[in-house]
Amino acid sequence: MRQFLRDSGHLIRPAVVLIAGLAAFLVIRTALIPKAFGKFGHYDAASLDVIRQHPISYAGQDACVMCHDAEAAMRAAGRHARVSCEACHGPQAAHANAGDPSAHKPALPDVANLCRRCHEKDAAKPKDFPQVVTAEHSGGALCNACHQPHNPHL
Amino acid sequence: MDLSRRDLFAAGGKLLILASVGATFEQITGAAPPSEAYNMADHWWGMLVDIDKCIGCGNCVRACSRENQVPKGYFRTWVERYQVGEDQQPQVDSPDGAIDGFPPNTRAGVKSFFVPKLCNQCKDSPCVQVCPVGATYVSPDGVVLVDKNYCLGCRYCIQACPYGCRYLHPDTNTADKCTLCYHRLAQGLTTACCEACPTGARQLVDFKNPRDPVHEFLRRNKVQVLKPYMATGAKVYYKDLDGSVR
Numbered sequence: 001m002r003q004f005l006r007d008s009g010h011l012i013r014p015a016v017v018l019i020a021g022l023a024a025f026l027v028i029r030t031a032l033i034p035k036a037f038g039k040f041g042h043y044d045a046a047s048l049d050v051i052r053q054h055p056i057s058y059a060g061q062d063a064c065v066m067c068h069d070a071e072a073a074m075r076a077a078g079r080h081a082r083v084s085c086e087a088c089h090g091p092q093a094a095h096a097n098a099g100d101p102s103a104h105k106p107a108l109p110d111v112a113n114l115c116r117r118c119h120e121k122d123a124a125k126p127k128d129f130p131q132v133v134t135a136e137h138s139g140g141a142l143c144n145a146c147h148q149p150h151n152p153h154l
Numbered sequence: 155m156d157l158s159r160r161d162l163f164a165a166g167g168k169l170l171i172l173a174s175v176g177a178t179f180e181q182i183t184g185a186a187p188p189s190e191a192y193n194m195a196d197h198w199w200g201m202l203v204d205i206d207k208c209i210g211c212g213n214c215v216r217a218c219s220r221e222n223q224v225p226k227g228y229f230r231t232w233v234e235r236y237q238v239g240e241d242q243q244p245q246v247d248s249p250d251g252a253i254d255g256f257p258p259n260t261r262a263g264v265k266s267f268f269v270p271k272l273c274n275q276c277k278d279s280p281c282v283q284v285c286p287v288g289a290t291y292v293s294p295d296g297v298v299l300v301d302k303n304y305c306l307g308c309r310y311c312i313q314a315c316p317y318g319c320r321y322l323h324p325d326t327n328t329a330d331k332c333t334l335c336y337h338r339l340a341q342g343l344t345t346a347c348c349e350a351c352p353t354g355a356r357q358l359v360d361f362k363n364p365r366d367p368v369h370e371f372l373r374r375n376k377v378q379v380l381k382p383y384m385a386t387g388a389k390v391y392y393k394d395l396d397g398s399v400r
Contacts (some may be wrong), residue, residue: 013354016163017254020163021253037288038174039201040291040293040294041288041290041291041292042291043288043289043290043291043301043304044301044304045289047299047301047302047303047338048194048293048299050301050302050303051299051333051337052336052337054222054333054336054337054338056338056341056343057220057221057222057346058217058220058221058338058349058350059345060343060344060348060349061349075218080352081286082353082354083352084349084350084352084353086349086350086351086354087213087217087351087354089348090220090351091217091220091221091346117211117212117213117254117255117257118209118213118283118352120208120255120258121258122209122210122238122256122258122259122314123259123261123262123266124210124235124237124256124266124267124268125210126206126207126209127211127270128352129209133258
């Protein structure tokens, strides 16, 4: 038995080195691969949360009408009923989510360009969509000189 | 201290084995994710685009750009204007992605219409299949996303996307694309482009929600996905799409 142990030393020593190498591989692999990797597929599931952390710029229609009753009522009665507030006023999450919304006063839309983008005549637009050739239509006057943008009937 | 080589190896071996067992155990158990009201398994997101409602105003492009801080000159969504003559060969323009709308349409005697484009959130996405490092994937709720930390910037996915929906972000040098406003979905908000669309030409839909109008929409309308022959499992459905659209 003793003879066997002494002779097999040259096998045990490489085996120990091999096991140590495997263990080192496992340790390094575990340290490098994120914990959530492979939870749902071949990717790091933690990145889902990272992407979700992105800040919101557009507050959403519900946030606007919580406070702006008069404008919401006027809009709901007119042709712009399905146009969200932020479609024209731009992203307002900073205004809506502020402790004091009046401190983040939104800038008024640039009427000269705003209305034109939707209502300038273009053959590619749906036929029943109200369109004008702005150069001929108003003689250079701004749209809101005649139209109330929240309910744009004359 | 008198430490022989044999003792040193033995101690080192024990330490390594203990450490690996501990680390493996930690990986298997992991830290439990925080429970939240939004359950990814209950959703499967996509979009409907109604060609006949799009007026080419570019509101979606501007909203996307501002919501996601898309760098200037790059687009996660854009609008194309098609002008198709009798030969069915389309002329397409999209000045600056239509971020400021379109110049007046001068060509007469052709059919013309707008086509909003965005990532088709493919179920079997070519971009996911070619990624060599697992940086891009389809999330459990059906959105194709990019992990910025894993992305090498090799651009395989940009070439693989049949719809041209990806770009290399000039600051991070990683692939970037439409996330279907993933940060908004879990909060119950619609995407920025849908929020800003004045005509309802775009509609975020949840195929797993039985009350979602998408089911009625798909039953009642003639719909099409882009490049169906690519078999990508695209989840952006276009209503009344012309055959000339590529």
